[in-house]
Amino acid sequence: MYDPKSKCADNFINHEEIMDTLAFAERNKGNEALIREILEKASLRKGLTHREASVLLACELPGLNEEIYALAEQIKKDFYGNRIVMFAPLYLSNYCINGCVYCPYHQKNSHIARKKLTQEEIRREVTALQDMGHKRLAIEAGEDPKNNPIEYILESIRTIYSIKHKNGSIRRVNVNIAATTVENYRKLKEAGIGTYILFQETYHKESYEKLHPTGPKHDYNYHTEAMDRAMEGGIDDVGLGVLFGLELYRYEFAGLLMHAEHLEAAFGVGPHTISVPRIKHADDIDPGVFDNGISDDIFAKIIACIRVAVPYTGMIISTRESKECREKVIRYGISQISGASRTSVGGYCEPEPEDARSEQFDVSDNRTLDEVVRWLMDMDYIPSFCTACYREGRTGDRFMSLCKQQQILNCCHPNALMTLQEYLEDYASPETKAVGEALIRKEIPNVPREKTREILVRNLENIRNGQRDFRF
Secondary structure, three states: OOOOOOOOHHHHOOHHHHHHHHHHHHHOOOOHHHHHHHHHHHOOOOOOOHHHHHHHHHOOOHHHHHHHHHHHHHHHHHHHOOEEEEEEEEEEEOOOOOOOOOOOOOOOOOOOOOOEOOHHHHHHHHHHHHHHOOOEEEEEEOOOOOOOOHHHHHHHHHHHHHOEEOOEEOOEEEEEOOOOOHHHHHHHHHOOOOOEEOOOEOOOHHHHHHHOOOOHHHOHHHHHOHHHHHHHOOOOOEEEEEOEOOOOHHHHHHHHHHHHHHHHHHHOOOOOEEEOOEOOOEOOEOHHHOOOOOOHHHHHHHHHHHHHHOOOOEEEEOOOOOHHHHHHHHHHOOOEEEOOOOOOEOOOOOOOOHHHOOOOOOOOOOOOHHHHHHHHHHOOOEEEOOOHHHHOOOOHHHHHHHHHOOOOHHHHHHHHHHHHHHHHHHOOOHHHHHHHHHHHHHHHHHOOOHHHHHHHHHHHHHHHOOOOOOOO
């Protein structure tokens, strides 16, 4: 039976409940009275149930759909303002013992170059990322207890945090590795990670088991219950996500929100982030074999409905998506994006030779970080390199409490401006610096508290004079 408080995946992601939800949403896709009632509830900024949000996703009334988009855009502004957090993925190893049929790292792929970074190679990669201006990384590795044991991941984290190059340093390392044990999650917490990220891929259990025919990832329940073990291991910031295109999107949407409800019910803390990747072409993988692909319009509506349903969560979109797509959806709920990403093992320091490529998937947005930063500012967004909440202990329920009360902006907005000023001083092109200086001048009066504004102005001047790493 469906039970969001249960620690069993079959109960908190319940197939019968999802099917009932989808049937209910389909019956009510033209029910204007019900949809308006749900929108009224959503306007309170307290979130929606998976069933209510599924009705909005199924809505076929054009006028009400426009109201959904408008509400999502306003909620995003209320909780996260106009800032966009920047990050980059860092692939440590593509050795993997799983048989995931949609991923080129699957064990049977014999023509992808298998690589594992040494600690010295990690230093070179991180230095290259620091020279771009990145402060926040998400490390990635295939599942392979021989080549990628937890000890290797922990050593790599220590290496990353230790590298200080010119004015550069990585201030937050998020981790996206395979489901593991409570003991290993505790070790990751002790290593000082930020968010633990794990994509479910698909919440449809039967499809999941077919898509993961071999390897430890085949165990649906163990994978789906990973966030519970992470929480038990002391990691209170976790990130959810599904790979849209593997299964029918409305099923995945309901399952994703049920997972968020479960974390709230069982631990009192919902997901710190939700990612929305779509399946893309990759070596030895043809996305055409998956017939559940979604259009850009549906993709935008999914993002808007997640924002309305889970107003407090950070939402992430990667360079899987094109500039045009990212520009369209960023307004409806996205609060974090990657920039200048490489999805190969060792792609930042120097380009990979054609005969030894190791990408996990094709990148659609190939712009430099400087180009992405200027693009965001041209749209009146503040590119933020801030990592203050993690370093000030504002994680888990402490972060969520501030976010749900719409108070986190009191820290985030000035922190975004200070880290942007750092970027402009150390890494930006002259054109980008000019645009950024103008944006900062425009944004300073928008800091509501006079005392905070005074400190911000003083810190910005100190940054221009060579000091670094101020934060509220």
